[in-house]
Amino acid sequence: MAGALSDTPTAGGAPAPPASADAAPPAALGRAARLIAKRLVLLGLLLAAVFAAVALLPGDAANATSERGETAADMAARRAALGLDRPLAVRFWDWMSGLPTGDLGTTAHGQPVTAVLSGPFPNTLLLGGLALAASILGALALGCWTALRPGGRADRAVAVLATAAFAVPEFVLSIGLLLVLSQWTGWLPAVTLTGADGAPASWDMLVLPALALAIPQIGWNTRIVRGALADQAALPHVRAAVLDGLPRRRVLTHHMLPGALPAVAVAVATSAGMLLGGAVVVETLFNYPGIGAVLAGAIADRDTPLVAGVVAATGAAISTLLLLADLIRDRVLGARP
Template sequence: MIAFTGLVVRRLGLLIALLAVVFVVVDLLPGNAARAVLGRDAGADRIAAKEHELGLDRPLPVRFWNWFSGATTGDFGTTARGQSVNELLAAKFPQTLLLASVAMLATVVISLLCGLWWSARPTGFTARVMQPSSAFVIAVPEFVVATLLVLVFSLWLDWLPAVTFTDRSGYPASPEMLILPVAALAIPQAGWNSRVVRGALIDAAAAPHVESAVLNGLPERTVLLRHVLPFALPTIATSFATSVGTLFGGALVVETIFNYPGMGAMVAGSVSDRDTALVAAVVAMTGTTIMCVLLLADAIRAWANRGRR
């Protein structure tokens, strides 16, 4: 319990350090929020007044502390254009979370099925196909995958929509509008995790206790579920947890391509406006989500390794 608490504290420390880095990086970008909001034609007096209003005339550590102290109470402040950051996140973050969650579910299912099949037939036709294909999809960025999917399934075949339209709730108007964005995110991660699942299962199957179970005549399914999977589970869980961060990062790009109503366009606009509060709030939300998933993976690994030395 003490070790787990220490892990939580370290992860929180890393998240706070990341937020501080966000403030520094945005501050180093050319221009500032006041100039971005008022435009190029604004006079020096108006810009100075806007900088004072936004607190840009204060030292960077003071601005970070003021924002962070409010964020710890759930108040992420306002944007440079006077909008509530909390309201923007409440409107956009659930859509991005939905997209990333469905893509994660697809990644888990595809990776487990492909990894199990691949490890069961390591030298067959499946292995000869999956070895190069998984390496290929890993190497291709999400925006390239998204572009190819639009080209094939929207323009050539006309099976699926290339853009996303929303209903009154702000979510995609039909489930089919999620297919291409989810596929663009899940395909590279499924390729990577399939290789991890395959490797973890092969390593676990080579353990002495598994060989003993096979020699004792236990059914193949029992050997897999009771002797192989528990030993492979920590590696698989860690790989899946790591993919969550990649999926969130890729979602911001994929959303722009498919006009998906998530945080992608909002983040792009906030960087353009040099809106530090909004950028930091997005990092805080996604970072907290990723941290929780990583802690869950750590708990699964600790459970799977219980009683081992």
């Protein structure tokens, strides 16, 4: 059948040329390459800003890591060993040249940055992944529930609560969760203890920090999901489905949600960045063994390679998620007639 259709003659009598199945992939690959190049440029600019910001802080790594009784000659030797006697641009270029091979440099204490991050970074990814999953599920549930009741009391109440949840800073929410779920009820541990492998000793120690990260993002994503579904509800094909008498749930799942996917995907990717940014505060409050404590110590030590290594690792994760969101948006929008 497919062969017969492809050989159907045109009005001029010649067979119609088969549709090129290879036309779309090169275009998609070109868009993906441009998006990747854009993300890499943005990440490079961010890392340059990190180097400049740490250099502007008072003191340097030699002072921050010096020991009592060191002489001026000792300090000069330490600065030379850390490369602080070279121009900032040279140090930045040397550090960037090692990124393609996975070399993130050496900390002010003489340890490889990759070794320092190898333990805490997976813990942060675990915490962020749990919080992201909770925010996606919560936002989809609330957004779809209110989309079935547009303009009702539930819709208005969820909108107010979602705005309030997103407006509350992570440290305020963390303190509230500690008081209610740990101090007053004793349901969950207040701090995180680590096992021999450096990971949290038990699963319940993940609940409070994950909630502190997820609740604001549930509020943010609920409003995004609700707005995207409202936009879809106003489209002609959705109105036609309603006029045809289809059940509201079927209209929601088959006609509204697919069109809302690009906006939801971008919101999820944005939330991932916010989660990794908020993890610095939340991990510190709950004594969680993630990159938050590493970053705080690196800034205190003016340890530029370690700070840049944390930013590079988190930036790569965020850029990957943003790239996936962009590709999903292009794929869905490109598939529309």
